[in-house]
Amino acid sequence: MKLTEKLSQSKKTLFSIEILPPLKGKSIQSIYDGIDPLMEFKPAFVDVTYHREEYVYKKREGGYLEKVSIRKRPGTVGICAAIMNKYNVDAVPHIICGGFTREETENALIDLQFLGVDNVLALRGDSIKTEPNFVPEPGGHAYGLDLVKQIGTMNKGQYMDDEMKDAEPTNFCIGIAGYPEKHFEAPNMFSDMKYLKAKIDAGADYIVTQMFFDNKKFFEFVQLCRDNGITVPIIPGLKILTSKKQLTALPKIFHIDLPQPFYEELEKCKDDKQVKEAGIKWCIEQSKELLKANVPCLHYYTMGTSDTTRRVAKEVF
Numbered sequence: 001m002k003l004t005e006k007l008s009q010s011k012k013t014l015f016s017i018e019i020l021p022p023l024k025g026k027s028i029q030s031i032y033d034g035i036d037p038l039m040e041f042k043p044a045f046v047d048v049t050y051h052r053e054e055y056v057y058k059k060r061e062g063g064y065l066e067k068v069s070i071r072k073r074p075g076t077v078g079i080c081a082a083i084m085n086k087y088n089v090d091a092v093p094h095i096i097c098g099g100f101t102r103e104e105t106e107n108a109l110i111d112l113q114f115l116g117v118d119n120v121l122a123l124r125g126d127s128i129k130t131e132p133n134f135v136p137e138p139g140g141h142a143y144g145l146d147l148v149k150q151i152g153t154m155n156k157g158q159y160m161d162d163e164m165k166d167a168e169p170t171n172f173c174i175g176i177a178g179y180p181e182k183h184f185e186a187p188n189m190f191s192d193m194k195y196l197k198a199k200i201d202a203g204a205d206y207i208v209t210q211m212f213f214d215n216k217k218f219f220e221f222v223q224l225c226r227d228n229g230i231t232v233p234i235i236p237g238l239k240i241l242t243s244k245k246q247l248t249a250l251p252k253i254f255h256i257d258l259p260q261p262f263y264e265e266l267e268k269c270k271d272d273k274q275v276k277e278a279g280i281k282w283c284i285e286q287s288k289e290l291l292k293a294n295v296p297c298l299h300y301y302t303m304g305t306s307d308t309t310r311r312v313a314k315e316v317f
């Protein structure tokens, strides 16, 4: 079912989660172990992230170094099919531009349509870890906007081969990313908003936000979207902070701030156990305030572990 239909039919705030594919060599059971304990909260959908290749240098005979491309995690098509089959819940694969030609994207979308996947989250994707900037694949897309346009075109029954006759249109509900604290490459919020609106105009149906720890920033972002004529549902993305390391790692990786009162609480913590408790408490408070504001859905970045999300969900739903 399309998420937008699900959201509009629900009278209350929904619950959803995001998981990442297991490392290659691990079984699908590791995914189920992360989802099983959360099923009692009836997730409206399960997002599955996409992780592109990395480059590593391998020492070869004679001492020379060979640059090798490796992918540590499998793609999303199989995992989404397995989740939908086991739980009868909508799985939402993240589709990225990075590393894909337009034709490969088209083929993946056709597979997803055959499997009954109704929703996709269309993203540009991160740059390769060892590269400073995002580089599009030759024949691929440079921006999320171009990917949204491609899916929108397939939804009209137009594929890359323009000689195709009577092609069945796909019927994807298209999600996109939004950044309450601005995407780090955007020179300012005005320009970020301009491109966000362009993606909506090109056919995107809903927005899921980057994680944030300060609800004020989310509320301001929603208002800014509405002021700019963006009327689609905006789903807040929430992460539970669980370790001291994340105090600096999350701001660095995701370009977000930790609000001062939260930071002061975390500073008092002696170890990761205490940080985890403070993180759960903060996320419960955040969630309850967002719930009061009638957000359409609370989306939790579980990163494959369920214990902390379960404790939050028990208090909130």
Ligand code: FAD
Residues within 6 Å of the ligand: 048, 049, 050, 051, 052, 094, 096, 122, 123, 124, 125, 126, 127, 142, 143, 144, 145, 176, 177, 178, 183, 184, 185, 186, 187, 191, 192, 193, 195, 208, 209, 210, 211, 237
């Ligand atoms: P875009 O919409 O392409 O925007 C990127 C930047 O370019 C922004 O600064 C924007 O303002 C600017 N811009 C956009 N269009 C134009 C244009 N036409 N001309 C000039 N500038 C433009 N990454 C992964 O690799 N895998 C995942 O599974 C994944 N899941 C995510 C889920 C969520 C909810 C979020 C918020 C992010 C996720 N990401 C994921 C990270 C995401 O891929 C990165 O943040 C990436 O840097 C930007 O993606 P985007 O789709 O927002 O990009």
